[in-house]
Amino acid sequence: MAKGIAGGFPMGAFWVAKPYCDLFRPGNHGTTFGGTPLACSAALAVLEVFEKEDLLGNVQKVSVDLHAGLKDLCAKYPSLLDGVRGKGFHVALVAKDNAALVAALRANGLLAAPGGNGAVRLLPPLNVTRDEINEALGIIGRTLSSLQSA
Numbered sequence: 001m002a003k004g005i006a007g008g009f010p011m012g013a014f015w016v017a018k019p020y021c022d023l024f025r026p027g028n029h030g031t032t033f034g035g036t037p038l039a040c041s042a043a044l045a046v047l048e049v050f051e052k053e054d055l056l057g058n059v060q061k062v063s064v065d066l067h068a069g070l071k072d073l074c075a076k077y078p079s080l081l082d083g084v085r086g087k088g089f090h091v092a093l094v095a096k097d098n099a100a101l102v103a104a105l106r107a108n109g110l111l112a113a114p115g116g117n118g119a120v121r122l123l124p125p126l127n128v129t130r131d132e133i134n135e136a137l138g139i140i141g142r143t144l145s146s147l148q149s150a
Contacts, residue, residue, distance in 0.1 A: 007046045011039035055126040062130055063088045066122075069137040077144045082118060089126065092119035093140075104147055110139040 002012040012031050016024065050056065067084060070093060074081045080101070082094040095101045098114045105112045105120070113121040124133065 005046060006039050006042035009039055009042040011036075011043055013043075050126075053127060058128075059088045059126055062124075062128060062133055063091070065130055066091060066124070066133050066137070069133070070122075070140075073137070073141055073144060076141075077148060080144055080147055085119065089122075089124050089128075092121045094118045095120050101143070101147065104143045105140065108139050108143050110136055110143075 005011055005013050010032075066089070070084045070091065074083055074093070080096055082096065085092045085094055092115055093101070095118050098118045098120045101120050102112050102114045111123070113123065115121045122136070124136070
């Protein structure tokens, strides 16, 4: 959980399932970015924004549209796409040529990142709107159409 927990300020954290929580005792696990007062303050501010803006609720609602739209695109462009991976906003299209798709998406105004095993990682912010998701799906659809025609 280290990347976003303190809004970009260096801090690390991990979650342990109940059956294993007694394995670590204070001092067993060292950390570079452990809970300094400043890091904890930053993390608290991030958690307050999560609650105030209901970011988890937004992800739960809007990701349904995102996943449905991506699955529709996979069905429409099977020569270019192999499927969708992930959950919530941790999502990727699986492309036959992910480097070409990432480059074409960027050229058309949508940032995406290549990942392993053909992944085209989509990285929407947690406060993205349905309209913005629809705009992104439109860009992906137009991009796939142009790649298929090429």
